Amino acid sequence: MTGIRGGRILDPATGTEKTADLLIQDGKIAAMGQGLDFSGCEEIIEAEGLTVAPGLVDVHVHFRDPGLTYKEDIHTGAAAAAAGGFTTVVCMANTRPVTDNPETLRYVLEQGKDTGIHVLACASVTKGMQGKELTDMQELRRQGAAGFTDDGIPILDRELLRRALLEADALQVPVSLHEEDPALIAQNGINRGRISEKLGIGGSPAEAEITMVEQDCRLAEETGTAVNIQHISTAGAVEAVRRSKARGSRVTAEAAPHHFTLTEDAVPEYGTLAKMNPPLRTEADRQAVIRGLQDGTIDMIATDHAPHSVAEKAKPLTEAPSGIIGLETALALGITELVKPGHLTLMELMEKMSRNPAKLYHLPFPGVAAGAPADLVIFDENQEWVPEHFASKAVNTPFKGRKLTGQVRYTICGGKIVYQA
Template sequence: MNLDIINGTVVGPATGPAGIRPVYIRDGKITLATDKPADRVIDAAGLYVLPGMIDAHCHLRDPGLVYKEDIATGTASAAKGGFTAVACMANTQPVCDNAAVVGYIRNKAERVGKTRVHPIGAVSKNLEGRELAEIGLMAQEGIVALSDDGKPVVSADFMRKAMQYASDFGLVIISHCEDPSLVDGAMNEGEWSTLMGLRGIPAAAEEIQVARETILAESLGLRVHIAHVSTRGSVRIVREAKARGVKITCETCPHYFTLTEEACKGYNTLAKVNPPLRTEDDRQAILEGIRDGTIDMIVTDHAPHHEDEKQVEFALAANGFIGFESAFPLMNQHLLQAGVITLDRLVELTSVNPAKMFGLESGTLQEGAAADVLIADLDDEWVFDRFATASKAKNAPYHGMTMRGRARWTIVGGDIVHEFIR
């Protein structure tokens, strides 16, 4: 479809300073000037025209765990939340540790996906941390990164070899950091875990491995990316490493700068996630890391589960939240409108930096780029209803909370994949 988007405030690193100007989409690409007529005109007066968001970390549960989510429902939820591309983790069944599974995900996404889907390959076979996965063959099939996410790579020796091997293919390893000897708990270790009589997971469980990855990356001169940073100590380790020139990047998720361990009150399993929700001091440190550039991107870690997996005793409940449809409003409200960051920086965190890490051409609105666009309303207020998302799963901790901002149109390669008309 040939589309004209008019009257919107355009924010894109490749388009100069933010301002009201038209964006033309012709044959699926952004153009600055054209004499071809449009099939449709979107009046974006009062709205913002941004590069589509790229989620660098989500779980689509397909293949094998499709009672939780599948590629069709997961990407429908992502499109509704303003994402034009998502990168899905390898902890499916079977594990995405070989070219056949990568091919399956790409083919299915091509057929039923609303957004682009970039598979992330496992570092190790069956996520067991013993034998390298088919990294070369998966690279040929189009993976964008490597990760055993869901599980830590326990052996430092194995991680070192994996970093070296991955670098031959220009792939970064995304490290899910937790020391297995310290993670036998159900929530953050502290005041609330004591009050609730639950075993806690200390911040050190995460920080020990963040430090290890930093040391390995530094000694090899290779890059590494830290998944879902949740503690003050992790932010400090990454900040100091970056200052020394270590090739380290990291991400956090909206829940780590909007919620604290207190959300687990009343044994609320909807607030159970790994790494766990931390303290107010950690939350402040995450905000500082976002503000000063230590944190490179914000990802959802969208982790759909069946209701039955959450409606059990707290210690036994599954970890994780769905996150596609709450991410933009939470970033808008808690980062942009709270004055922590500018809109340019938000676009860096959600589009530019994920594209850079994966080597994608999208993430900007530059002329000739694929037309992956988000048209967003920053002021619309609505109440989050966990039963009303496009995801198959309902496990969100934000039920009943007022959200500010929403995706009005999500456009992938010139096709409108989500539209919210009031």
């Protein structure tokens, strides 16, 4: 039995905020209250001054396994997740081979069982992520797919996407969409604007995202199905989702920490470490993302954890792959950039990093309560720290060496401590 003494319980499942003790036994919270008896505990965590919250849920990670394990594998990715306070992650389907078949899906899920956290996986919407033919969505769901996505590649065929949405709706799982129209992009990973002009790079215009988000919101409304807009980055796309929700759609949206933290001005400073799809945008776009998080237009924060090797990121800006790692800095960036400036309360941040992501995939979310699974993150919201070393295989992040506020002390999954600072 494990005891947690004197922590501040922050539970977005019930809106509860109070100081209490916890007892954990057999993978569950056995008791919660004041002055609990810890005499039978094998381990006691002194949590006075710390926050105890439900384990974080990330609906958008790339663990590169199978096929690209020199960047990351399921075990190192899960270790990075645990270090960031995440107890559940959802892997994207752009593996090699693509997760478009039961064998690859089973491999990911089986590997995930040995990591100490809950590793879920999406299957691809289309075979080979080619955008031409739907996968056997019913069979993939039967084999354990949490949902469907061709993340990394937009689905341009409207009729094919319509069929996919209707099929996923029947299976009661979401379809998550990468929204960038390649016809409008001269060079991905860099916003088309002041910085791209200075660098002589064509870049990716805001319209590439906005037009597709508008189209897919309308399709969601026409079909009455659930659509999740991934890593939203532009003011126009945020407004399109806001209008669609006002019309009664079942559209949800996610924002990555880098899009509410950085702008295109980071590119000259950090080079390829600031290259990602969709790219870092303008300050007006960053503020729009923050407003979207404030008013509920953007439902959740998802990292889009995208590891690459040092050699790959050392290539010239136009040749290096897009993406940054994000699991180990996400909570701290949320606290530093959203909570401390007063954009969100800590409870609202927890809602967007645990309750709402769990809701997207219809995962049980009992919160912090007696009888609930002991999936918890314990953190110091006021502790300043500097990310220097990572559990991930990769180090491709502009946040290395940057002072952040909010440090994970423990991550507990299934009653077991899977990370301790």
